[in-house]
Every structure is written in C-alpha cells, then in structure tokens.
Amino acid sequence: MQKNSFLIIAIICLLFSCKQEHHLSKIEGKQIPVSDSIALDTEIDDFIKPFRDNLEKDMSKVLSYAPKTYHKKDGNLNTAIGNLMAHIVLEEGNPIFNKRTGKNIDMVLLNHGGIRAAINKGNITTETAYQVMPFENSIVVVALKGQQIDSLVYYLSKAKKAHPIEGLKLTLDKNYNIVEALINKEKIDSNKTYYVATNDYLYNGGDNMKFFKTNDTVYTLDYKIRNAMIDYFKKVDTINPKLDDRFTQIQ
C-alpha cells in the first residue's frame, strides 16, 4: 500500500517535471577572446566603412612634428607634455579671453590625469590630439581672489602630482611645504583678482579642485581643449616642450 502511493506520487511528479518544471542543474562560464583568427562579418564591416573612411581622412592629417616622445610620467612635479598642454591653453585661449574682456589670463591649471596618452616621436596628426585629449572639455577662465589662489597652491602642494601649470611658479621643500609661489614673477597679492584658465571639468570640482567654486566670475570661452591643441599644432612646425623649474621640490 505504501509502495503504491509512493509510486503514484513519483509518477505524477515526473509527469509534472517533464511538462513544466525545469531546474537549474549546471552552469558553464567562460570568456572568448575576440582575436584576429575570427573572420570579419563583411556586412558589419561594410556598414562601418563609410564612417571609418570619413574619420581616417581627418585623423591622418599631419599637423606638426614631435622630435621626441613625451610621456606624462617623464618628470616629477612638471612634465614636458604637461607644460605643453598648459602653454597651449594660455596661447590659444588668451586672445579670445582678451578680445572679450580686455583682460589677460594670469595662469593656467589643468590636471595630470587629463593627459590620456603620450605624444609619440614622429608626425603629430589630428588623431594625436584625440588620443591625448579624448574628452570634450572646454576652456573656462575663472576670476579668483588671492586668497583662493592660496587654496589652489595649497592643493598643488598636497596633491604631489605634476598637474600642468603655466604662469604660476611653485617651489616646495622636501616635506612638500610651500617655499615660494609666484604669479607673473610676483608674490601673490591677497586683494588682487587673478584670471585662472582651466577646463570645465576641473572648474566643476573634478579631481577635488574645490577652490574654483569660490570665485568672482567665470568666463566660458566655448573653446574645446582639443581644438586648441589642433589649432596650436597647425601653427607650429615642430613642437619643443621642455621640463623646467615652474613646479619643483627642493631636495
């Protein structure tokens, strides 16, 4: 009797399971490399082609020449590529700022992390500018009181990174304390207003640069950093950026 009831239940169960109930019994997981041994899907490739051709036409355009390779890791508190980036923002940004306001940019501050690739020895193309600066960030000029400049300088002394600067000269001691900070070769005047060029990402607090928010005025130049680079490269036959003493530490 007991055997029979077991059998009946078991049969019902099997009928149920065959028709409806499935249970997870096994999971197999792996990763497949998309390697060059896999054939191209020609339909997809043909679809990409016009986009690619249009892009390559622009990207391969030679704009300037790099006599050496410039990498953001080559240097302690300033790097040749960082100095170049800061210089480009000043040189290309200031004429626009001056035309609109009659004022001049006093200094430039960018961030080290924003340099996304090296400039390799050889031809500099449009693609180089896209590699170094893939983001769509634009130049902004922020009017900061001397007091805020002190916060900016303090930030740089604590960050211990080669954040690109121009116009500011900063010297730290071996414990990263500030020895001297000069703008346009003069001591920072706490009552004076300085015009600091940066990008909109940093202005909005990127890389914890909180000091930009306490400002008198912000001027948006509507000029992308990458476009400033492209414009600069077009003008300069051979770039020649150098490490210098703008941001150093006394050992």
Added chain:
Amino acid sequence: MKRRDFIQQATAATALVTIGGYGFSSFAAGSSTKKITILHTNDVHSHIDPFGPDDSRNANQGGVARRATLIENIRKENPNTLLLDAGDIFQGTPYFNYYGGELEFKLMSKLKYDAATIGNHDFDNGIDGLYAQLPHANFQFISANYDFKNTVMDTHVKPYQIFIKDGIKIGVFGIGIKLDGLVDKKMYKETVYLDPIETSQEMTRILKDQEQCDLVICLSHLGYHYSKSPEKISDLNLAKSTKDIDLIIGGHTHTFLPKPTVAQNIEGKNVLVNQVGCYGINLGKIDFYFDSDKSKSANGTSIIV
C-alpha cells in the same frame, strides 16, 4: 505557492523511491534539458575597429565585425541566447567624438543586443546626448537605481526586462554607479541615484517572488571590487548582500578575470560574477542548463568555470 510545496514533497518522495531501489530510468527517458546562453560585453568604449598591429597591449584584438561573427556562430549553435552589455558603450575613440554614439548604437542593434545598462561615460555628451542617440538603439536600456523621472530619459529606461527563451523565464535588471563626484552634475542633470543593495533586493523580490523567473541576472556598472576601498559598493559586495541573483555581469573597473568568480550570497548560495575587461577584446559566455530530471537537480547546481 501550493504547487511549489507539492513539487518539493514529490521530490522527496522520488528520492525515497530511488533509494528503495525502484528502477525509474524508463520514466527518466522522458526528461529534457534546456540550455540558455548569456553573452556579454562591458566597457567597449567606442572601440569599433580592432586595435592596430602596433598596439603595445592589445594588438589586433577586438573589433565589432569580428564580434558579430562570433555571436552569430554561437546563436546558430543555440538560438536561446541573450546578448547583454554592462555599460560605458561611449567614449574612447574618435568615433564617439564624431558621431556621438550613433554608430555604437546602430552596430549593437545590428548585432541584436537584447539589453544594456548605463555606464558613467554614457553621460559624456550629457543626458541629452544619450537621449539624442536613442532612435538608433533597437535594444532595451535597463537601470533600476537611476531614477530618470525628471529627465529626458524618463520612460525610455526600464528597471528590468523579462525574456522568455524556450519556456525559461529570465529576469534582467540594471544597476548603475554613483554619479556624484564621477560625472559632472550638468551632464546627468536630475538623474537620481538610488541605493544599489536596496534596489537589488526590490528587484529580486519582483523577479523571483512575483514573476517567478527561472534565472535572475543583474547587469551592473558598479565595478568588480575596490581593493583600496573594500567597503565601497561593488559587484562582489552586492553579491554577498543580496539573494536570488544567479549572475552579476559587471563593468566599470575594466577587470580582466582569469575565469568567472563564484561568490556566495547572503543565504550562502552561489552567485556567478563576471566581467570581461574592456574595449570589446573579449566576449563573456555563460551557459545555464535546466533539467527536468529531479534526481539530477536534487544534487544541486554544478558550476564549471
């Protein structure tokens, strides 16, 4: 619920009978196996073409046209396949700067992606830039912890999507990373970030308890794990703080794993966590086998990674 209880009882009975020595092999012949394949990518970052031959790390790797061939072959082998992306579709090559994500979405549509979640870089042209590309996407965007109610994305993103393949019910929900401090507020505008753990618990309640899904998948852009801030919410932390999730497909940290991770959830049950690096160099493939034969499934689920 009643039927579930009955099946559980019946399973016990079968086990007893088997022990009793009754030959059930003749009945078992009527059993069937169903196979669901989940394919996934993350952080493709506009890498439409393969890396060039001179690239120092990934020479000749990746490329959408090759990924298409690979996916097509897998679908031929098993039509019951889902293709998912864990976000950061945008930003990384001039294709994005030039076309704003149009080509990325068009290609993903051609490859028949089923769903994608939203990564932080997908806001790089602002939420309006993302919205502008939506007409090119024939796949569903899913995010359960971004509340887009007061943005242009409202009604264009679902918290979860249920797919039925060969009678197997698969629930997929999306989880995004905290945007404050990572993305400019003027880019994400009024998007509200909700707690990932609480949101996931709500999702599993809906997908497992209400909808009775056979499989629950979390498509996450939280990041795999942060060794410098181990308490920060990540896929591994999400796995151990939740239940009823079978698979977490991750992104954001560009993590290359030697094999998928088997983590334990809050109930001590296994959760698979996977991420396949970045730039479309790899395709993740997870196969789930469902069996109707009780004596097999009573032994639990075997995981082969």
